[in-house]
Every structure is written in structure tokens, then in C-alpha cells.
Amino acid sequence: MSIVIAERQPGTLQGVLLLLPITMAIMGLIVLIPVLPGMMAQFRDVPGVEYLVPLMLTLPALCVAVLAPVAGAIVDFFGRRRTLIAALVIYALVGMLPLFLDSLMAIIASRVVLGAMEALIVISSTTLIGDYFHGHAREKWLASQTAMASLSAIALGFLGGALGNVFGWRGPFAAYGFSILIAVGLLLWTWEPRKSAEPSAERADAKLRFPWSTIMPISLLAIFGGTMFFTMQIQVSNMLSDYYGIRAPGQLGLYTALASLAVATGTFLYSRYTARLIVATQLLVAFGLLGISYVMMNHSPTTAAFVSWLVVNQIGGGMLISAMVVWAMGRLPFEVRGRGTGMFMTGWWLGQPLSAQAVAFLRGQLDGSLPATLQILGILCLIAAAVASVGRFRGSAQRATDAPGKVHLH
Template identity: 40%
Template structure:
């Protein structure tokens, strides 16, 4: 993918009007104008509920992975079971990617709070459907509905974080969201494996947690009504009308470059979690305990990276080239690894960057959105991210043959990530003088 324009550095980089672009450059240099903060009666409880809601789509992505062989064996007589059983795991991500923009449009019209509660109830109903379904195609269809519910949940939770907090607090909670997602992925994988000992249907009971969470979301979350639009003047002396010029740019044009970069970064982010077991297998390591330990170590690095994000910078756009370069370094180590310890070291380096990558991307995108279009913008971002998650293994599989091995494909991805990082750094360096002049 060619280097994308770092849109958070200039919210008007794609606008044709030169004057508006200059104003936007000045705003980028001074820091983004923020919405007025929302007064929350229970800020900690609000944060806990939003973090819990954000973990639900992660549960859908990893919970049934340990029982897929049992699911496939149970429906061995079903035509196409070899393809349909893996789809039960991956189809929610595709469904989420397709539906997230529509969820964003709906919540901008109907409100975030109401849709979040409805989607959480729907998530519990369709998520537990395989407990009584006796048809593999019907189970896959229920998983499509799970992805639709997840698209609304994830979009609403991320949008509400943008609504409720601003500036450093927003960055803090977006990083916390990424950290909770990483921790929950490890916990849900272990939960799925433990529950799977009671049969392939048992892990699906975990989806019932939505019925417990939905009433809490309905009682304690409140719509962010009355939140001010972005009209603050920039430090460069821009007028309110000029400062709002970026919001007049069509949303798709504003987010085209960030979403393209997010799609690529999602492939970078998910490569290690998805491919670690196969990479270890290529090195002759097949013991489930060893694979689980290596995956857990990488997950801890992701958490550390998410925590580090809140401490290393107050401007997310400054961080992105270095984060992608760190991910590329990890891929390079993995590509040349001839032992398990070296491979794990590469995974740790990559996941350390990955933990910073996710909150960096969403923070940069939030800068471009105001209260009126935050739902649609967040939906587009989620669509790009989860579409990247869905195609990640397919792309690596396609590159592995010409590259000679899966490790070689990871090396190619590392080279691409390094090229994108260099391109972003060059573009940012070129824009600094223009922003200063403006």
C-alpha cells in the first residue's frame, strides 16, 4: 500500500481550497480543536461499562477458536463442512466490517445510547443461538448476525468515548480500550478452551453476558446531548469559520487516507496473533502449552504498548511512523528467526508497537470528526480495521508461496510497513514548514 497522507496532521490535506488547507496546517501545528467536555456523574463507572462493551466483539472473534475442530467433527456429514466450520469463526469480522459504516450512520441519527443497549441484547440472543441450532449453515448465519450486533456495539462504544472525553483524557481511554481488548483476547481464548472440554456448544453460553451488561448500559450511560461542535480558534489566529473549514469537507474525503492506512495497519496488528501458531509449527513446535505461552507473552507486550501510548506523546500523529517502524522491526526478527526464543522476541517487539498502533490510529481519526459525524466516521474506521483483520490471513497465505514460506511473507509485510513508516515521516517533515508559514 502506498504511504497514506497522515490526515490528523492536516484535516484539510485533501481539500481543494488552498486557503482552507493552510488554515488546517496551522491547526495541526497548534493541536486539534476539541469538543467541550461532557460532565459525567459517574466517570469511572462510565469508563468501565464502555470498556466492557468494547470487549464483546473480541469475545466473538476468539471464543470459539479452541472448539472449531470439535464443531467440524460434529458436522462432518454436512457438505462443505471443511469450509463452513472456519467461517463460523471469521464471518463475524467480515460482517462487522461491512455493517460498521451503516451502524455509524444510524447512531448519528438515532443516538449512540439507545442503539448500544439494543445491539447488546441482540448480541446475547444471536450469540447463544448455536446452543440449540442443529444445522451448520444456520450456525454460520447466526454468526453473521453476531457480526452485525458487534458492529453497532464497537461503533457506539468508540463514539461515546469520543463524545464523553477530549484531549489527553480521550487518548487515555482509547488506549485503555486497546489494552482491554488485548487482555480480553487472551482471557477469552483460555475461557473458550476450558469451556470446550464440556463440548463444542459450551463456549457459546458466554454470549449471555450481553443480557447482564445491557441493563447496566441502559441505566448508567447517558446520551452526550448538548456537546459543543468544534469552533475554537487555532493558535495561528484562525477565525471560527476557518477553524470549522475541515468539517465542511465531505466525510469520505476526510477519512479516505486514514481508513486506507487503518486497513493496512490492521493487517500489521493481527499478523502475530493469527499466525504465531503456524510460525511455531514451521519451527517444529506443536505443543499447545508452548504455543499458548508464546501467545500470552506477545499479548502482554501489546498491553504494555497500549499503556506506553498514554505516556510517550501528547500528539498521536507524531508517534505513528515510529510505531510502524517498530512493528516492521519485529516482523524482520520473525522472518529470520531460526529458534523459538528469537521468534518470540520478534513477536514481542512487534506487539509492543501494535499496542501503540491501535490507539494511535483511532486518536488520529477522532481529530477529524465532530459531534455531528463522529458516529459515521467511527463506523468507517471500524469497517477498515475489521476488514483488514478478515483479509490478514488470506493476504499472508497468498504472499507465502512466492516468498517461500510464511516467515518470508511476514518479512515482506515488514518491508511494506517500513516503507509506509518512511513515507509518513517524509510527508510530515514536508508539512511542518507549510504549517509554520500558514
Template identity: 30%
Template sequence: MKNSFDSRQWPLLLASTLTVMAGAALAPALPTLQAVFHDTPHVALLTRQLLTVPALFIVLAAPIAGWLVDRVGRVRLLVASILLYVLSGSVGGLLDRLDLILVSRALLGVAVAGIMTSVTTLIADYFDGLTREQVFGRQGAFMSFGGVVFLIGGGLAADLHWRATFLVYTVPAVLLWWAARLPEPVVTRPLATATHPRLPRAKIGLIYGAGLTGMMMFYVIPVQLPYRLVDISGASGTVTGFTIALSNVAGTVAGVSFARLRRHLQPLQIVTLVYGLMAIGYLLIGLAQHTPMVLAGLALAGFGLGLTVPNLSTWLSSFTPPAMRGRVMGGLTAAVFIGQFVSPLVAQPFVNAYGTAGPFLAASVLLAVLGGVAWGLRNKA
């Protein structure tokens, strides 16, 4: 039985990389896109929103995706979402207006909501216990490693032409057939007259809050780091892609290590570790005067993020009934991407006041405070 389950993880792990790809592939091209559309009002903010507009629509679509996943099936939603992802992600290369590209990015967000919710729910359905922790850890590793591939690919494409960057979004088409062959889990639904189990709302809210703040802090890297690197060394799109990819390499190591780490630390202790690593990493990036110091900061922050998704997903799925799992996991998806969407909005005042170092130094202070709060709560959740 275990071996049959193991074969099901691979399309899910590969599909998980698409959530990171949504922003990673385009991140190295942001300075180029800002130059191309320089006549567009508020172009500096709008080009950054190319990475985060998908997050707003993930937030709006995730509760609907959670309902659909519980009602019409996990696999159907996954296949439809991958198809929408390919179409909406690649069409930006054919457009000549920044506002239309933003619309296509909104549709990409709807697709990511369906992918993230269905994949996470399927992993929780197919696996349990230690195996579930291992697969969620692998999911984090695949997401991080996918970021490496797509950041580098996006950087190389950006140096060729900004339109070429959008071609990367056609790659997931190869997953459609594989995902369609996944078996639909049999989920026992309670009778209409049955009493639904009470969920620990305070604990769920804590998990959602950790997901929101963790992603808000991490997304400072793909949105703000390209400009920080230009400020420090005049980095090209290719160099930016390779540099940001280091955080994803560290995240891959963290994902692979998660199951072993989880044997020794409780979920809130891992949250504390994540905040601490990211606080130190961002302090290094904010103070950096040369690229090696940036790389050290990225390695620490990336390792922290690599623990975040498997930790919160495993924690949440451990007490959620299967019949309600899609909706609860959809809530986590929404929380994570609220953080992604608001990240540049929160960071921009610090950019205006203190330059490219500002967001990283401010994030470092906030992460240190959040780490202290998580440590204080470690025995209460």
C-alpha cells in the first residue's frame, strides 16, 4: 500500500512548484519591465505588483477552491487549474500594455489557488503520520528547487527579451496528462443531520497568522532584491536570477530536512526558528555593501521559508477532518497569499524613505519581534 501511495506523490510535488514559479519566473525581469513601460503612471509600484496581483486573486479564489475541492473533487480541480495556469501565465508575452498583463496575472492567481488547495489536500488525503510529514517536507523542497530552476530560467529569458520570460509558463502543460491519471480519494462525508466536529479556531487562526506573516516577510526577496542588487552591483537579470535562486537552494535543503527536524521540535518552535533565521538573513542583506553578504543572508532566509510550508501544512492537517480538509487548507492558501500581496505595499514606504536597504532592515526588526512572540506561545498551542 505504501508503494502505491508513493507513486502518487510525484505529479503533486511537481505541481507544487507552480506556486513558486508564478512569481519566480518573472522576478528577474522586473527592472526590464519597468524600463519598457516607463511611460505608465506609477510604473515602479505596478511592475512590483506583477508578482503580487496573483496573490490577491489567490486570496479571493482560495475559499472557493476549498469549497470546490470538497464538492466536485480534488483531481478535477487540479487538472482545470493547471490548464488555466498555462494559458494565463504565457499570454503576457503577447500583450503590449501593462494593465492587460496585470489582468492575465490575476487569472494566474485564480489558477494557483486551485493548484495549491487541491495539491495540499491530496497529500493530506493520500498519506498520514510520518509519511505525510516526509511528503510535505518534499513538497517544500520541490517548491524551493522549482524556484531555483524558474529563477535561473527567468533570468536567462529576461536577458534575451522580456517577452521570452512568459514562455516559461508553457512548461506545466506536460503535467496535465499525469495529473488527470491520479485517483480521486474516497472521502466519507457526514450526513446532513450529523453534527460537524468542532475545530480549534484559535489554533487555526494562529497557523493562518504564521502563514500570512511568514510569506509577507519572505516575499520581500523576489520583489525587492532585484533592485537591491542593482543598487549594490548593477546586477543583470541573469545574475539576479542566480542570486535569488540561492534562497531556494537553502529552502530545498530545509524541506528535505523537515521530517527529521520535526521529530525534535514542536510546530511553534519551528515557527520561532523560521523567524529567527529570516531576521538575521534580512539584517545581513540590509547592511550588505557587496554580493557575498547578500548571499549569506539569502541562505538563512531561504532555509527558514523552506520549513514554513511543510510545518504549517502538517500541523493543520493533523487535526482537520477529511470532509472539511479542502476548506481549511484553502484558508491557509488564502492566508499565505494575503501576505504575498501586501508585502510590496508594506515595503514601499521603507523603499521611499531609506532606499533599497529599508525593507530588509524593517523586516528584520519585525521578524525578531514575531520570533519572540512565537517563543512565548510555544507551550500554549
């Protein structure tokens, strides 16, 4: 008599548990912003403090960009779930170390380790979503990951400010301990995925070697997409203060929160409407919204006009990251899904530092005009949308000649 053991089926609980780790990547930056002045004052006698404190803040994101491919290989070798749980525990311990450290250099060193754990957390949680869910469910949860990141940024900003007000500059570092609770939830209600749970159409791809020819172009495009996505998140306060006279921190924080909500709206619109379209059409819509909004920001005479285009821009950004991560995940077989996700994340997160450098360079060529710089970026996005439109027509022609029932991943 043979015994058939049914595969466990992931549901809403597992989906939510795999969304929560992405907040750790956001926490690495956002929760400390309210106490940056306090840290500058605390370490004012340290030579180069004006460079070291901002470096301390951004090091984790840089580590994610640099270490993501290595993290992907670790995730594939040791297992996605156990790597995620271990990384969350270490993240909590290392993240809270500055509560007891008095040396700025020691704090910076702890942030390097924190960034390495962030890389493991982002790659393993994203890969697990790709392992657990398939088809429309995968699209929904991957898009929700971006929405979770955007919405959590609002809450974490308030949390960092509250902890800083009560406990001083050290207070926000206590927030990193939250990752322990996520690790416990994953330990209790998730399991290590198995290749046998993959749909047959995806298992067939696993016989191939690492898909360099497909994931490399996606990763390179992710550098461009990430640059366009992060630019407005970084420059929104500069635009509002320098060109519209809004300098009150409370008002700037309100508009920043509005931008985060718009990103979440973009991910919702993606999962509700554009996810059913081919990838080329998804990119056409996302880059089109980004391009038009960037161009129109250069022609916005009032704050209301600028904010309206800011919302459109961030909606396009939310649709773009959702489309690209689903696209990348759909091209990766089970055995190398972690490494492929790592390559994609490297490209996307490189967009954060590159966006600042690109804006600085273009402003230098345009007599310091930020609106004119944004218009140049908009034109580049519109060119990307035009290229995507060509891919859309080619994809339509290809589908017309393919045999019925063939699976399309482009």
C-alpha cells in the first residue's frame, strides 16, 4: 500500500509573514533619519563626522547592492527559509548594538554587518515568495511586497521620531529588535520549499543552466529603473523647498508620506490591472507615467501642480518595480532563483546611489536647475517606453505564430 503525502499549501498567513521581512530593509534607513541631527551633535568631535554619519545611514543599502549576488548564492546553497530566519535573528542583535556602543567607527562597522543581513533577508524573502506562490498569486504577493515597503516607510518614520524624542539618538536602534518576532513567526508557520512543489511548466526550465541571457538584461534594465524610481524619493524635498518655498519639516514629511502612498497605489494598480498584460506593455505603462510626470514637473507653476505630477510619478514607480520583480522571478528556475534574485536586486539597489550622482551631474550641465534635470530624466523614460512599445508589438506577433498552449514568460 502506497502512502501519498500531500504538499503543504501556502496561504494568506505565509504570504503576510514573507511580506514583513522587507520592512527590515526600509528600517535600516528610515527609522534613523529623525535622529541624524542628534548623532551629528553626539559625535561632533570626530574628524569627518559630516561624512561619517551619512555614511553610517546609507551603508546597509550599499551593502545590499554589492552583496546581493553573494547572498543569492548563500540562499540557494543553505536553503531559503533557514537563511531568512538566521539573518533576521542576527539582524536584530547587530542592529541593536549601537544602544551600547560609544564609538562612531564601531557603529559604522555594525552597520556593515547589518547591511549583509539585509541582503540575505531581502533575497531570501523575495525568493520564498517565488517558491511558495505561482501565477497570479505570485504577482499579487510580489506587488504587495513593494506596497508593504512603501507603507512601512511612513510608520517607521514616525516610530523613529517617537523613540528619538523619548530615548535620544540611541532610541531608534531598539526598533531593529522587531525582526526577532518575525523570525519566530516564520519558524512556527513556514517550511522549506521543495522543487517538487513547482508547477510542471516551471520545473521544465530547471533543466537549463543559469539563464544568463535572460536575467542579465533584466538586471541591467533594473539599474536604469531603480535610478528613475529613487530619484524623486530623494529629490522631492529639494524640489519643494528650493522651488516652491516649502521648508517646514512637518510639511515636507507630509508630502514624502504622500509619495509613499502613491507607490503603494501603483503596486495595487499593477496587481489589479496591468499584471495581466505582457511584460512589454507593463513597462510601456510604467515608463510612460514616469516620463510624462518628470517632464511636466519642469512645467508646474504651483505646488498643487507639482504634487499632482509627483503622485503620477510615484504610481509609475510602484508599477515599475512590481512589473520588473515579477518578470525576473518568472524567468528563474527553482535551483538558481536565489542567485537570479540577487542579481536583479543588485541592479535595482544600485539605482539609489546612482540616482543622486546622475542628478548632480545633470544639474552641473544645466546651470543647477533641478526641474530641467528631471525633464531630461523624463525624456529618457519616454525613450524606454518607446522601446517597450516595440517589444510589445514584437511580442504580439510572436504569440500569433506560436502553437496554442505554449507558455509565455516574456
